[in-house]
Amino acid sequence: MRVVLQRAKNASVTVNGHITGAIDKGYVLLVGITHSDTLEDIQYVAKKIAELRIYEDEKGKMNRSILEEDGAILSVSQFTLYADVKKGRRPSFVEAARPDYAEGLWQAFNKELSTYGLQVETGVFGAMMDVALVNDGPVTIIVESK
Template sequence: MKVVLQRSGKASVTVDGEITGSIDKGYVLLVGLTHEDKKEDVEYIAKKIAGLRLWEDDDGKMNKSIDEVGGSILSVSQFTLYGDVRKGRRPSFIEAARPEKAEPLWHYFNECLEGYGLQVETGIFGAMMDVELVNDGPVTIIVESK
């Protein structure tokens, strides 16, 4: 499992002209799953993200977690995180999990985050989505289970 986490001031995802999820302060999570991922990978990543201290304290140091600053999550499934471009010019997605495996794991991931008391907004699995984000910092972290 691979998640690109971007700290944001505000963000939204739109499908067919309709906003399906939006947040103010929080994290935008671009979530990729591979065919090897299991519930344990999802649980590990959710726990890691819930506990990360990526927000500044009074001294300007990254020392506060998302719940300490009242932040929310915008979770967007993105199989293209497992695109392999080492050969040729067209990406191979052979490492990305098939939708029938990835979708339930993505939903489970979002449930795990909610289990940590976080508000989670989402895109729509498998849809063509427009993601808007104000990257705060900018802070971008890649979190992987393997």
């Protein structure tokens, strides 16, 4: 599992002209699932993201989590995170999980994040989405399970 986390001041995802998810302060998560990911990967990454200390404390040091900041999550499925561009000019996506498998794990991941008390908004699995955000910092971090 691979997640690109962007700390955001606000963000939204739109599908066919309709906003499907929007947050104010929080994280935008671009979520890639590979064919070998399991529930353990989901639990590990969700816990890591919930507890990650990337908000500044009163001294300006990154020492606070999204839980302490009362932030929200905007989760967007993104199979292209497993693109392989080593050969040729067209990416290969053989490392990305098949859609039927990936969608179930992505839904489980979103549910796992909500068990930490986080508000979780989402895009639409498999849809063409317009994702808008104001990156806070900017802070962008890659979280992987393997």
